[in-house]
Amino acid sequence: MKKLKQKQLGHWCSYCEPKTTRAGYVNSGVVIKYSCDEHKGQLLTEEKQEQERDQRYTEADNQTWGRL
Numbered sequence: 001m002k003k004l005k006q007k008q009l010g011h012w013c014s015y016c017e018p019k020t021t022r023a024g025y026v027n028s029g030v031v032i033k034y035s036c037d038e039h040k041g042q043l044l045t046e047e048k049q050e051q052e053r054d055q056r057y058t059e060a061d062n063q064t065w066g067r068l
């Protein structure tokens with residue numbers, strides 16, 4: 001998760017009601033999401049979950065290839 005720079009501001013929070021709150025943070029996932037201060041914890045949690053999921057896929061791939 002990264003804090004948006006001044007020139008990057010202008011996005012809306014992905015968790016608040018549409019077009020109510022400007023975002024201050026952006027995740028680093030495949031699906032880009034923005035969050036305000038209030039929702040940055042949620043954004044971080046989803047980002048971690050996504051990373052763990054990716055890791056599991058990689059492990060499964062390794063096991064598949066290991067059997068061949």
Ligand SMILES: [Zn+2]
Pocket residue numbers: 013014015016021035036037038039
């Ligand atoms: Zn929000």
